[in-house]
Amino acid sequence: MKLVLIGMNHKTALVEVRERLSISFGGKGNPLEEIMKVPHINEAFYLSTCNRVEILTSTTEAGEAVKELKSFIFRHGNLSPEELEHCLYVYRDQEAVRHLFLVASSMDSMIMGEPQILGQVKDAYRLAVESNASGVILNKIFHHAFQVAKRVRTETGIANNAVSVSFAAVELAKKIFGTLQGKTVLLVGAGEMSELAARRLSDHGVSQFYIANRTYERALQMAEAVQGIPVRFEQLAEKLRDADIVISSTGASGYVITAQMVAAALHRKKNRLLFLVDIAVPRDIEPASGDIDNVYLYNIDDLQGVVDENIQTRKREARKAEEIIDEEVLKHSAWINTLQVVPTIVSLRRKVDDIMERELQKTASWMQKLTQEDRKQMEILITSIVNKILHDPIASLKEESQERIAGPYIAALRRLFRLDGSR
Numbered sequence: 001m002k003l004v005l006i007g008m009n010h011k012t013a014l015v016e017v018r019e020r021l022s023i024s025f026g027g028k029g030n031p032l033e034e035i036m037k038v039p040h041i042n043e044a045f046y047l048s049t050c051n052r053v054e055i056l057t058s059t060t061e062a063g064e065a066v067k068e069l070k071s072f073i074f075r076h077g078n079l080s081p082e083e084l085e086h087c088l089y090v091y092r093d094q095e096a097v098r099h100l101f102l103v104a105s106s107m108d109s110m111i112m113g114e115p116q117i118l119g120q121v122k123d124a125y126r127l128a129v130e131s132n133a134s135g136v137i138l139n140k141i142f143h144h145a146f147q148v149a150k151r152v153r154t155e156t157g158i159a160n161n162a163v164s165v166s167f168a169a170v171e172l173a174k175k176i177f178g179t180l181q182g183k184t185v186l187l188v189g190a191g192e193m194s195e196l197a198a199r200r201l202s203d204h205g206v207s208q209f210y211i212a213n214r215t216y217e218r219a220l221q222m223a224e225a226v227q228g229i230p231v232r233f234e235q236l237a238e239k240l241r242d243a244d245i246v247i248s249s250t251g252a253s254g255y256v257i258t259a260q261m262v263a264a265a266l267h268r269k270k271n272r273l274l275f276l277v278d279i280a281v282p283r284d285i286e287p288a289s290g291d292i293d294n295v296y297l298y299n300i301d302d303l304q305g306v307v308d309e310n311i312q313t314r315k316r317e318a319r320k321a322e323e324i325i326d327e328e329v330l331k332h333s334a335w336i337n338t339l340q341v342v343p344t345i346v347s348l349r350r351k352v353d354d355i356m357e358r359e360l361q362k363t364a365s366w367m368q369k370l371t372q373e374d375r376k377q378m379e380i381l382i383t384s385i386v387n388k389i390l391h392d393p394i395a396s397l398k399e400e401s402q403e404r405i406a407g408p409y410i411a412a413l414r415r416l417f418r419l420d421g422s423r
Contacts, residue, residue, distance in 0.1 A: 001042070001137060002062040005096035006069045006088060007054030010110050013087035018053055020077040031055075031076070032133045038068045043138045047103075047124040049117070051110050053077075056100060058137040066090055094333050097141060101325045104145040105152040106159070112314055113159035118149050140335065148328045155324060156317040166196040168306045169277040169298070170204065173245050176275050176296055181205040186243035188212050188236065188257065189250035190222040193279055197247050198226040210239045214250065240265040247277045248284035259288040262295060279303065344410050345394055347419040352386055 008018060035044045040061035047054045053073075059065040074084055091099045102108045104121050125142045128134040134142070153159060174180060183206050187194045190213040198209055209228030212235065213219035219230040231239050240246065240261055250256055257276070262285075266272060276297040278285040283299060290297030360367070360379070367375050393413065400409050414420055 002059050002065075003056065003093050003096040003137070003141075004059055004062050004065045004069065005054060005056045005091040005099055006066065006073070007047075007052060008073075008087040008089070009052035009054075009108065012089060013083075015050070017077070017079065017083060017087055018051070020079070030127070030131060031072075032128060032131045035069070035072065036131075036133050038065065038072070040064050041068075043128075043135045044133045045124060045128045045138055045142070047121060049120050052103070052108075054103070056096060056138065056141075058135070062092055093336075094329060097332050098325060098329045100141065100145050101148045101328060104149040105321060105325065106149075107152070107318060107321055107325070112318060115159065118146070122146065141332065144328065144332055148325060151328070152321045152324055156320045158314060158317045158321050165279055165300065165303045165307060166193050167200055168303045168310070169197055169247060169279070170200040172277075172296075172298060172303075172306070173201070173275050174204065176273060177244070179205065180245075182207075183244040184208040184210070184242055185245045185247065186210045186212065186231075186239050187222070187228070188246065188248035188284060189280070190215075190218045191249050193249050194247055195222060195225060197277075198222075198228070201245070202226065206245075210243065212236050212239065214252075237261045237264065241268050244273065245275045245277070246285075247279065249279045250284050252280070252284060253282060255284060255286045257285045257289065259286045259292065262286075262289040263292055266292065266294065277303070344413055344419065345397065348390065348394070348413065348417055351417060351419060352390065356382060356386060 010018075031046045031048075032044055035041065035046065035055060035057070041057045041059050043058040045056040047056075055069055055072075057065055057069070070084060070088065073079065073088065074081075077083075079087070099108070104118055106112060106114050106117050109117050121142075125134065125138075128138065170180075173183075177183060180201060185198070185201055185206050185208065187198055187209060190211055194211075201209075209223070209226055210231045211219045211223045211226070211228045212231040212233055213222070214233050216230065216232055219232075222228070223230040236256065240257065241264075243265075246257070248257060262274065262276070266274060272294060274295050276285050276289060276295060278297065278299045281300060285297060285299075287297070287299075289295055360382075367378070370378065397409055397413065
């Protein structure tokens with residue numbers, strides 16, 4: 001049995017190429033139904049996210065499977081031959097397993113360490129099971145992949161440090177306040193970075209958002225997306241008084257928040273902390289604001305420094321994660337190698353059991369003279385002797401399979417015990 005993994009991701013294909021495969025199904029069809037109709041493919045898994053499209057199959061003819069899967073992607077993705085060759089990668093057997101372990105552990109993600117991909121892999125595997133497309137081989141691989149992902153997450157710090165400016169802002173806010181539960185956030189500007197920060201803050205317990213934007217309609221749209229309250233830009237100074245955290249990212253040419261506005265906002269409540277994040281270029285918040293007591297001001301360069309340091313930390317942790325993955329790939333390969341000896345072991349056990357049954361039947365008349373308990377003990381004794389005789393050959397066969405050199409031993413065993421029906 002061979003493994004074939006074919007796919008494209010954010011490293012090999014632009015989003016407009018990747019999305020064609022997703023759009024071609026549009027949520028209406030199940031690609032596994034078509035993939036499972038391909039000759040020689042016994043099991044299949046299909047994963048489609050915004051950053052990757054991948055198919056993993058168990059097949060008896062790897063070359064034919066690759067050809068048919070390329071044709072499948074070519075048809076559904078409406079790709080040119082040039083795009084197909086440039087975008088697609090193909091992994092086989094051990095390399096396919098390693099790639100899957102990397103994906104499930106978020107080591108192959110655009111943002112290394114992000115948690116979403118594991119859930120997406122689990123959902124796709126669940127669909128494969130429900131579609132009867134996953135069997136013994138893929139079931140083993142995916143359960144192992146989930147264990148590897150858990151081990152990487154618990155034994156390394158791959159996901160411990162923010163590697164985007166928006167996430168870094170949230171991590172700094174947590175350090176300053178301890179907890180973000182019950183905090184009020186004012187977002188100035190309604191761009192992508194502000195929205196990402198809002199979603200991250202929401203994950204950490206913030207439930208009160210104000211969104212101020214020069215174009216009020218855009219503030220309305222973002223307020224709906226993050227379940228916040230839209231604010232007209234002229235109300236900025238007023239809402240600054242209610243905020244604990246301010247994240248500003250506008251395209252203004254001058255300061256939209258001055259030191260005077262910050263001082264006035266703090267005057268209302270003594271001993272209050274105010275966390276200001278300025279991720280705009282040119283800057284939105286007057287630098288002198290950071291000199292005011294109880295005000296913490298960070299700009300884009302401050303955050304980028306945190307991000308760069310965290311990226312280096314993740315890279316160090318990534319090396320640990322890869323060592324774990326390589327170790328687990330070897331374990332899986334050992335299991336795969338044992339599969340080639342399983343049919344021979346099963347045949348040997350079946351033949352021995354048949355011989356035992358026939359010989360016991362020959363002595364049935366004599367056995368009838370024994371008590372039921374004595375007959376039971378006699379059968380246990382015979383079974384125990386046979387098991388001890390077979391133990392060493394079977395154990396040796398499994399050991400040789402670990403080194404991928406079991407072929408000659410399998411052939412010899414089948415010939416010596418005439419397991420192929422010869423007499």
